[in-house]
Amino acid sequence: xxxxxxxxxxxxxxxxxxxxxxxxxxxxxxxxxxxxxxxxxxxxxxxxxxxxxxxxxxxxxxxxxxxxxxxxxxxxxxxxxxxxxxxxxxxxxxxxxxxxxxxxxxxxxxxxxxxxxxxxxxxxxxxxx
Amino acid sequence: xxxxxxxxxxxxxxxxxxxxxxxxxxxxxxxxxxxxxxxxxxxxxxxxxxxxxxxxxxxxxxxxxxxxxxxxxxxxxxxxxxxxxxxxxxxxxxxxxxxxxxxxxxxxxxxxxxxxxxxxxxxxxxxxxxxxxxxxxxxxxxxxxxxxxxxxxxxxxxxxxxxxxxxxxxxxxxxxxxxxxxxxxxxxxxxxxxxxxxxxxxxxxxxxxxxxxxxxxxxxxxxxxxxxxxxxxxxxxxxxxxxxxx
Numbered sequence: 448x449x450x451x452x453x454x455x456x457x458x459x460x461x462x463x464x465x466x467x468x469x470x471x472x473x474x475x476x477x478x479x480x481x482x483x484x485x486x487x488x489x490x491x492x493x494x495x496x497x498x499x500x501x502x503x504x505x506x507x508x509x510x511x512x513x514x515x516x517x518x519x520x521x522x523x524x525x526x527x528x529x530x531x532x533x534x535x536x537x538x539x540x541x542x543x544x545x546x547x548x549x550x551x552x553x554x555x556x557x558x559x560x561x562x563x564x565x566x567x568x569x570x571x572x573x574x575x576x
Numbered sequence: 577x578x579x580x581x582x583x584x585x586x587x588x589x590x591x592x593x594x595x596x597x598x599x600x601x602x603x604x605x606x607x608x609x610x611x612x613x614x615x616x617x618x619x620x621x622x623x624x625x626x627x628x629x630x631x632x633x634x635x636x637x638x639x640x641x642x643x644x645x646x647x648x649x650x651x652x653x654x655x656x657x658x659x660x661x662x663x664x665x666x667x668x669x670x671x672x673x674x675x676x677x678x679x680x681x682x683x684x685x686x687x688x689x690x691x692x693x694x695x696x697x698x699x700x701x702x703x704x705x706x707x708x709x710x711x712x713x714x715x716x717x718x719x720x721x722x723x724x725x726x727x728x729x730x731x732x733x734x735x736x737x738x739x740x741x742x743x744x745x746x747x748x749x750x751x752x753x754x755x756x757x758x759x760x761x762x763x764x765x766x767x768x769x770x771x772x773x774x775x776x777x778x779x780x781x782x783x784x785x786x787x788x789x790x791x792x793x794x795x796x797x798x799x800x801x802x803x804x805x806x807x808x809x810x811x812x813x814x815x816x817x818x819x820x821x822x
Contacts, residue, residue, distance in 0.1 A: 451591035452673035453679045457739045466647065469736060472784045536785065539799030540806060547714045 478529035485522040587667040588695030613652040629678035649733035669733040692753035699763030715760040722755030731787035744780040747797035749785035754800035
């Protein structure tokens with residue numbers, strides 16, 4: 448009797464369509480592309496700001512075009528998806544144990560949402576002031 | 577109890593005669609309280625004695641009956657037919673070479689487990705006469721979850737990272753390393769770092785999380801790997817900030 452183990456081929460391109468959980472993973476990872484692009488827009492804004500009032504005004508005008516608004520809405524949707532999916536897995540990466548009891552996952556996730564709210568409020572306050 | 581008829585599509589492979597695996601279909605009369613393993617046993621006992629597959633305990637403890645059931649890695653003794661459709665596709669665990677029929681080659685999995693030094697490495701060896709290692713319930717609770725692994729290897733079958741790169745140490749082995757690293761009696765974390773914190777170790781994981789979703793004992797290897805990444809990152813920055821390093 449001879450051994451002849453058979454290795455099944457794995458598709459390099461369509462593997463993630465095999466299971467819904469792989470699709471969700473790819474959606475989470477893809478969201479970072481939009482966050483990266485949005486960060487790029489912010490950097491361009493900073494550069495334009497450093498170039499004077501005229502450059503800044505043209506940047507602001509470009510932001511108001513329909514294509515720019517559509518991009519920002521899309522980036523916002525992906526940023527929310529990215530943030531919530533990562534917040535929801537934080538209890539796995541950062542479990543908290545106090546004595547013999549473990550902090551419930553909802554508390555750890557809730558703390559992240561609370562931190563998000565505080566930082567957002569702080570930024571809005573600074574921007575408004 | 578009423579009798580239901582199901583169709584089992586089982587992937588067959590005979591290394592002596594077949595070039596590639598192919599599905600064979602069996603009609604199985606089954607009981608409402610049967611699991612998939614009961615149906616496979618029926619095929620073996622009543623329909624086709626040539627079918628090869630692994631099983632032992634029939635109670636989700638031995639970890640040997642893992643197969644792909646309609647594309648999902650599951651213990652066939654824990655998958656109730658009442659939760660499944662009338663047509664069930666059974667394949668050997670994905671990401672492992674097929675030895676024969678539903679039996680896969682687990683040598684690589686065993687080597688990976690072995691590679692992380694899955695044993696206590698104490699600060700100093702104690703003789704039997706010098707007594708036991710004391711451990712509080714809180715210290716036990718830190719790692720107990722990771723001791724529940726039954727080495728069924730479903731997590732490797734679910735992991736797309738392992739599917740694409742067999743060098744990846746993988747979920748169960750990395751969770752096992754984490755189990756010992758968290759043990760208050762163990763000082764072997766540095767000795768395990770070469771394998772665990774390598775590119776083929778924790779950093780190969782991109783946190784798909786499929787391993788934890790399919791784990792029949794809720795060991796949560798994905799969580800163990802992310803915690804190890806954080807610990808390893810902290811180690812790195814500590815090293816960077818250490819005066820006179822190198």
